[in-house]
């Protein structure tokens with residue numbers, strides 16, 4: 337009758353964390369939960385606005 341704790345691996349940082357009594361599961365902490373959320377958002381943002389294109393346009397503007 338061991339008190340078996342369910343351990344999960346955080347999908348953001350890969351740290352082993354506890355499933356029970358973890359309000360941020362499947363993440364290890366609030367920080368990783370938010371990091372995952374903002375990761376998705378910033379990835380979508382990056383598709384719409386390509387930083388390389390912005391830089392090229394800026395360079396052309398300077399050379400003119």
Ligand SMILES: [Zn+2]
Nearest residue numbers: 346349364368
């Ligand atoms: Zn984590």
